[in-house]
Amino acid sequence: MGYRIMERNLSSEPGGGLVGGGRLAGKVALITGAARGMGAAHARAMVREGAAVAIVDIAAEAGERLAAELRDGGGRSSYHHHDLIDPDAWLGLVDAVERTHGPIDVLVNNAGVQVRSVGIEADDDEWAKVTAINQRGVFLGMRAVIPGMARRRTGSVINVASVAALVGLPGSIPYQASKAAVLGLTRGAAVSYGPDNVRVNAICPGLVVTGMTDSAPSAAVDAMKAQIPLRRDGRPAEISAAVVFLASDDSSYITGVVLPIDGGFVAR
Numbered sequence: 001m002g003y004r005i006m007e008r009n010l011s012s013e014p015g016g017g018l019v020g021g022g023r024l025a026g027k028v029a030l031i032t033g034a035a036r037g038m039g040a041a042h043a044r045a046m047v048r049e050g051a052a053v054a055i056v057d058i059a060a061e062a063g064e065r066l067a068a069e070l071r072d073g074g075g076r077s078s079y080h081h082h083d084l085i086d087p088d089a090w091l092g093l094v095d096a097v098e099r100t101h102g103p104i105d106v107l108v109n110n111a112g113v114q115v116r117s118v119g120i121e122a123d124d125d126e127w128a129k130v131t132a133i134n135q136r137g138v139f140l141g142m143r144a145v146i147p148g149m150a151r152r153r154t155g156s157v158i159n160v161a162s163v164a165a166l167v168g169l170p171g172s173i174p175y176q177a178s179k180a181a182v183l184g185l186t187r188g189a190a191v192s193y194g195p196d197n198v199r200v201n202a203i204c205p206g207l208v209v210t211g212m213t214d215s216a217p218s219a220a221v222d223a224m225k226a227q228i229p230l231r232r233d234g235r236p237a238e239i240s241a242a243v244v245f246l247a248s249d250d251s252s253y254i255t256g257v258v259l260p261i262d263g264g265f266v267a268r
């Protein structure tokens with residue numbers, strides 16, 4: 001499959017509208033958790049828009065496969081095996097990505113994990129895992145990448161939170177806490193690095209069917225869909241459209257925002 005630049009796809013599939021307009025031409029993006037799920041959709045969308053994309057994950061087979069697929073389609077992409085909870089490995093990762101593609105213009109802190117506990121009974125291991133990946137992982141990513149962006153006086157960071165950061169949901173309390181922390185990290189970094197022309201924004205996806213939601217009970221998924229004003233789940237490509245916008249110069253005056261992409265779920 002080739003990636004055609006400057007063409008519009010008139011597909012009626014939600015989120016399938018834009019095929020590629022070169023909006024990220026010349027940019028280098030690092031996306032965590034990009035081997036599958038929404039991160040993989042972001043990688044595809046960003047390559048279609050002309051970016052070189054570093055896929056960062058711990059799922060080597062899927063990550064290598066996606067990078068190869070994107071290269072076969074004429075795009076620039078590489079897979080980097082990296083556990084984002086390892087603070088020492090971040091600088092090596094940034095170095096490897098920049099040696100491969102050039103200075104990083106866009107960081108998408110997308111990787112995240114959900115815990116299955118129903119409520120407050122999450123044990124310490126669950127708390128530690130979800131906090132390490134969803135919260136500290138975002139901090140470590142920004143700490144490794146933003147200084148270079150600030151020196152070059154250009155950069156866009158997109159942190160993936162969740163509607164669970166905006167409204168209370170039953171269960172998964174550590175997850176909700178970790179995603180609320182992402183909003184604090186985003187606003188703090190936006191205010192701190194705005195003077196260096198580094199923009200930092202957060203997106204809050206609603207229900208999007210991916211590997212993360214596969215194991216959720218279907219009754220819970222149906223109950224959530226019934227509460228969504230648009231009465232359906234979101235497609236990964238619909239989240240990617242916002243990621244591309246925030247990564248691109250089209251959003252050059254937008255920083256520190258928290259954008260729900262949720263079919264109206266938090267508007268109720």
Ligand SMILES: NC(=O)c1ccc[n+]([C@@H]2O[C@H](COP(=O)([O-])OP(=O)(O)OC[C@H]3O[C@@H](n4cnc5c(N)ncnc54)[C@H](O)[C@@H]3O)[C@@H](O)[C@H]2O)c1
Nearest residue numbers: 033037038057058083084110111112162205208210211212
């Ligand atoms: N799916 C939803 O409905 C939904 C809703 C709101 C927010 N989110 C958030 O969106 C993001 C993507 O979710 P998804 O549904 O695509 O998830 P997913 O489970 O399909 O994919 C997550 C990816 O992150 C990778 N990952 C996990 N731990 C990692 C680590 N320590 N180091 C490197 N990579 C790691 C996984 O290997 C996987 O490829 C997450 O931050 C999630 O919390 C998802």
